[in-house]
Amino acid sequence: MPTMWLSDSQKVGVAFCSGGGFFLLGGVMMFFDRAMLAMGNILFLAGLTLIIGLQKTALFFARRQKLKGTAAFTVGILLILFRWPLIGFLVELYGIFVLFGDFFATIAGFVANVPVVGPYIAVVLEKVSGISRGGELPV
Known part of the structure; x- marks a missing residue:
């Protein structure tokens, strides 16, 4: 391979x-x-x-524009370690969306090629990222 x-x-x-x-x-x-x-x-x-x-x-x-996501991700990890896993995971999930939200359009392009479920997942990822297929990429 x-x-x-x-x-x-x-x-x-x-x-x-x-x-x-x-x-x-x-x-x-x-x-x-x-x-x-x-x-x-x-x-x-x-x-x-x-x-x-x-x-x-x-x-x-x-990065300056990622500090809110970094803080949320870090606080989420700390909440999980301090025995608040549900709230910590939700805070961490918000941090992940802020940190890695720019990559969702790129991921959607790859996922769209998966048979049967790929196009549906790609549509959801494009809506979450806010970028359409014909739009500009964040890169």
Whole structure:
């Protein structure tokens, strides 16, 4: 299977991000299990750092227009660790939408190619991001 242009550390980062997503999904399915949500957050942040590097990760979270999302994401993680998993997850979800909202249009373009359900998911992602297919991309 071709691995395209990813280095070895980026491949590990993709695995960590995927594992973090699965742990977050499992934590939600287990009625907001605090340990699974915390592990998902740790894996996601470690994977993101391995994919784009430590300096770029710090610059991404420290951008002026992303500070509200960074604060919400951090407070959400802390609330999960301080035994408020439902409220912490909701605050963290808001932070994720603010931080990664620019990428939803790009993700929608890839998801639209998935058979059967892809076009429906793409429409939802485009509505959430507020960018139409013919509109300008955030890049």
